[in-house]
Amino acid sequence: MTQAAYLRMEGLSKAYPGVVALRGARLEARRGEAVALMGANGAGKSTLMNVLGGVTLPDEGSVTIDGAAVHLRSPREALAHGIAFVHQELAMLPSMTVAENVFADGFPTRFGVVDSARMHREATTLLARLGCNLPTGRLVETLGPGDRQMVEIARALRRAPRIMIFDEPTSSLTSREKARLFDIVQGLKRDNVAIIYITHFVDEIFEICERVTVMRNGATVADRAIAQTSPADVVHLMLGEADSAERLADASTGPGPVVLDVANLSGGLLRDINLTVSAGEVVGLWGLLGSGRTELVRALIGLDPIESGTLRWRADSELQPITPANLHRIAGVVTEDRRGEGLLLPLTTRANLSLTSLRSLLYAFGVIDRGKEERLATDMIGQMHIKVSGSGQTVGTLSGGNQQKVVVGRWLATNPRLFLLDEPTRGLDVGAKTEILKLTAALAHAGAAVLVISSEPEELLRICDRYLVMSRGRITAQLPGTANRTDLLAAVAAAPTPSRAA
């Protein structure tokens, strides 16, 4: 505690209908220091940063800068208080030049015409400050992610910010670019800028941050000096204490034969993935956000392309090669984005449930037998205890838990031998979570192979027979079903984090 905080956010709360995003969150940042803002998915980091950016108005709480209370009602006001963002998915204008991108939010003009000479001169100066000598006339679309980020940082620097927020700046950088970025962050600290650094990579914060603030469920749970903590501590703080989570199913002792065998799969973020899943087994895919969990599931069923690797599937009692597209035809898939990639919200519960089974519901002339369709829907609604007024209720009006049951039920109706579940309990309340977890265990009990992703270790601990630990696109460890919470957290904290090659 060497100096008073320059930025102080205190007691911030924000509720949306049905969701509390922030509950008394706080954050402090000091000039010349970097504070890491950490938290699992949905912990409230984004909302907190939106408050700072003037995008979201909090219900309660205060923001003070340099001892004076400020009201940030618009991004413009945030800018006026010296707050600048370096966004993760760079909001760039690809077909425009470097200089134009640096000045996109306010071109220097002379007599109402853009003063091109001055723009290029100033852009060159800003970039030089970053140790970067990009030609300012180059089109941004010809730049790699690292150089684009330099442009983005130059844009932020232009207003001489006193507070800079980096939102997952390294997620698409090579190790050399990352080193350059860290140099820049150190330089900004020397220039007395207060830095807020958001990342999912625990190791990074120990390299360049002085403090770490951890959020969980909308609240700030810790604010510590980096020197007084460890990666394991931080992961532990992010994920919280275990709820009293008893297992919903005994860890299966002898799973059935291997049904899916993945060898040397690479593509996108994924590097050299090897795994097997057996019938009657729930395999937990465990890793922090950005570790490649979702990408792996998507690649398996051909939603994202793969570069190399082979998939084999058990058919006729032996493992035979299969393409991702064909695996998609036999696997049940629940994606993490239920509303964006799961349901057809304006349609009825019935139509959503029957979508995957239409071809088995036909009678003459390829016409769907409405009676059969209705029976399928009623069966699933009964079997899964979906709370609806009737099979004709619009699915968009169901609660989150019931919507998720519709997505699972749709696949259940096709009787698949493999389920891929990506964050199946996301956004559900406690009761609905338990129901979905029970259902997952029941699927395996009925003989299906299940690969499940969750950001909450407690959930995996309740149902998994085995764990695969992922980090930066690789499977870095495998843990048995007897592993406990400490083992899972240790596996993530200890995961080697090889920097990706360019």
Added chain:
Amino acid sequence: MAVSVEHPAGRRPGLLGAIDAKQAVTAVLFAAILILLALFAPSFFRRNNLINVLVQTSSLGLMAIGMAPVMIAGGIDLSIPANMALGAVFGALFIEAGGNPVVGSLIMVAAATLVGLLNGVAVAVLGMIPFVVTLATMTVTTGAAVWMTHSVSVAGFPDSFFDVLLARVAGVPVAVYVLLAALAAVGLAMSATPFGRYLYAIGINARAARVARVPVRAATCASYAVAGLLAGLTAVLLSARLGSASANMGNDGVVLDVVSACVVGGISIYGGAGRVTGAVLGALLITVLSNSLNLLGISYYLNLMIKGVVIIGFVALDGLKRRTA
């Protein structure tokens, strides 16, 4: 653990309101036209004019039936009328050269279906933007039709061609029966077959449809082929009615009429909503509107302006509905 209360994350009552508003607007518009006609142009209600309106509706209606699946799947096919004209010209040239009129008619349908299929491949397989692809197809097909005919109408259909296609059964022209048959077939396909369900699913959320194993490419491609098929059917009937085929049959004004018929008939320009029946009723409304403005002695150009305003109004309602959804 977050103790968030599950809430019905759904649509607000505004949606229903917007649907009602749209239907109400349609009904009021229709009623207003009929009242105006009764007052100022009672000749509209003469049997011959009514039948004439139905026959005109059949051409526009068939094309609107073809457009419906495409729009429901979130696409658009601006080439339908131009494609229709090209098909008509192909078949007419064949018949003029002494070919069998039945084969000639099949050529019309096949040629237009093929062009539709090419649109489908461009959109579904090559991932091109429907608006641009079909606009280009429209230009290419129009150009081809003009080039092949040297801008001259191709006539020379044998009497048998007219005897069959212009016949009346129980006082109603064959074209109207064809319209009703096409409505029944495509309407059933859209409401009761996997193909139709897939198109709605794609129009509502193509990503979700893909995850749910919907054959997105094949279904999208087929929707454009259906549009081509209906354009071909229109080509046959319209050639018979006009007594000739020409590149001008599918002029630019017709495209607007087809899109308007769908939009006025409740098919969302954003995809995922609407019924084929609506498209045909929309075609009826557009035809009556044109016909009545004619009878009321309103100039063609004012007529165009009024139609344009009606369309903008309905697209605005569509957007309103979407925002409240």
